[in-house]
Amino acid sequence: MLRKTNSVPLHTQASNYMREKIYNREWDVDEKIPTEFELTDILGMSRGTVKRAIKSLVDEGLLVQIPGRGTFVTRPNITHPSGNCLLSFAESLHSQGIEFETQVLESSIIRADAFLSEKLQVPVNAPVLFLRRVRTVDGEPIMYIENRLSMLVVPGLDKVDFEQESLFKSIERCAGKRIGYSQARYAAKIAGEKRGEILHVGEEAPVLHLEQQVFLSDNVPVEWGNVWLRANRYVVGTVLQRV
Structure with a gap:
């Protein structure tokens, strides 16, 4: 599992492994993670290294240790909405006259698991468009x-060229309805190995994380997404109501 010949310390590699589990919702909010002994077997490393990796994620606020019960993924407890006009990031950049390029890293149809079924209000195994862009x-x-977008609500969205067309405009065109509002939460986090590589920052670099659920004008959820912003390049004010 770990690359012992890698110059990255083992405890950092272990932290990256666990951080990805949390960021990808493989370990969900309030979920108990494997025990130190189980992680020792999974990662093929010493218990001391596992303990050090867990402590670093506790210090980041991603995990909490409850004596006698175990280690759990923390629940974010602060949501700070502001503003009254919902814009996509592309629309925001356009409004500021900033030129940008979008690269699609992945566009595939996945099946809704229990988490996405709840977020998108679709049956388990319903088709969902998974889109990754930088x-x-x-x-x-x-x-x-x-x-992650409900294909039951926006049929044909998988045919869109997202390197040329913005997501919100595509949603409204394919759904035949306006986007109504979003529920958004921002938090400061550590980039981790995967996102640090994509954003060209160190894996320990701070990033601003947006978790957002978007609803159409008829209150039907259409998208659940995550945006990771370079903290040294982006200042964001959340916006909620589309006008």
Whole structure:
């Protein structure tokens, strides 16, 4: 599992492994993670290294240890909405006269698991478009975007060229309805290995993470997504109501 010949310390590799489990919702909010002994077997490493990796994620606020019960994924407890006009990031950049490019890293149809079934209000195994994009300004990546969209609500969305067309406009065109509002949460996090590589920052670099659920004007959820923003390049004010 771990690359012992890698120059990255083992405890950092272990932290990256666990951080990805949390970021990808493989370990969900309030879920108990494997025990230190189980992680020792999974990762093929010493218990001391596992303990050190867990402590670093506790210090980041991603995990909490409850004596006698185990270690759990923390529940974010602060949501700070502001503003009254819902814009996509592409629309926001356009409004500021900032030129950018979008690269699609992945566009595939996946099946809704229990988590996406709840978020998108679709049956388990319903088709969901999984979209990964990176957006650059002057050749420098400023945001990494993951979207999960209900194909039952926006049929044909998988045919869109997202390197040329913005997501919100595509949703409204394919759904035949306006986007109504979003529920958004921002938090400061550590990039981790995967997102650090995409954003061209160190894996320990701070990033701003947006978790957002988007609803159509009839209150039907259409998208659940995550945006990871380079903290040294982006200042964001959340916006909620589309006008």
